[in-house]
Amino acid sequence: MNNIASTTIDPSAPRKAYRKIIMITFPSEVSGSPMVCNLTRLYDLSVNILRASITPRRDGFMTVELFGDEEKFHEAISYLKGLGIKISTPDQSISRDEDSCMQCGMCIAICPSEALRLDINTRRVIFDMERCAACGMCTRVCPVKAMHIVVEQ
Ligand code: SF4
Ligand code: SF4
Structure with missing residues (x-):
């Protein structure tokens, strides 16, 4: 272009x-x-x-x-x-590939809306879509690209 x-x-x-x-x-x-x-x-x-x-x-x-x-x-x-x-602004949301997530927890500290948190019982990282502000910051730090932005067309 x-x-x-x-x-x-x-x-x-x-x-x-x-x-x-x-x-x-x-x-x-x-x-x-x-x-x-x-x-x-x-x-x-x-x-x-x-x-x-x-x-x-x-x-x-x-x-x-x-x-x-x-x-x-x-x-x-x-x-x-x-x-x-x-x-x-396109409608966008954040999705997590559950199969790719290796539960490393790196996304938890970066999340400004506490949409990502550790379940202390299961030691698994919970993703609460209802709390997610779709800022995309977790997509930046996830080492296996399990978090990604979904743009509605
Ligand atoms: S997109 Fe932002 S608000 Fe949503 S889970 Fe990732 S860091 Fe948290
Ligand atoms: S940073 Fe990625 S791999 Fe690690 S817990 Fe979060 S979503 Fe899972």
């Missing part, structure tokens, strides 16, 4: 606080602007482009995963909206 730079999330990068998938619809006037680069340069966000397309008229659509500080994330959203870009 022309004129839109992409940076990919580095799995070895220091852990930050917030992860979100957003959908961006942008007008032709900004299709050549460095908006994606600026998300990293101005707001220190990691950007992972999951899907992108540009029409012959140069307006376009992207689904991107943003990762970084939550406050910076909201500032970046304001920046994008200031460019005339429409932002929407």
Whole structure:
């Protein structure tokens, strides 16, 4: 895709606080602007482009995963909206592959909503979907990728 730079999330990068998938619809006037680069340069966000397309008229659509500080994330959203870009959030949820989970417990400390906790009787990690805020932080630390983001299409 022309004129839109992409940076990919580095799995070895220091852990930050917030992860979100957003959908961006942008007008032709900004299709050549460095908006994606600026998300990293101005707001220190990691950007992972999951899907992108540009029409012959140069307006376009992207689904991107943003990762970084939550406050910076909201500032970046304001920046994008200031460019005339429409932002929407896909319905997303978190799912755990029970067969892959090895009960290591690494996700427990990172979970801000206590959706992950240790059952002291069984020594198993319980995932409570009702409490899950879908922040995606556990997907970052799970060594076997048992936690993953499910995006509704
Ligand atoms: S996605 Fe849900 S389970 Fe995972 S860290 Fe965030 S709130 Fe906790
Ligand atoms: S970090 Fe992954 S493997 Fe470890 S308990 Fe959590 S979901 Fe299971």
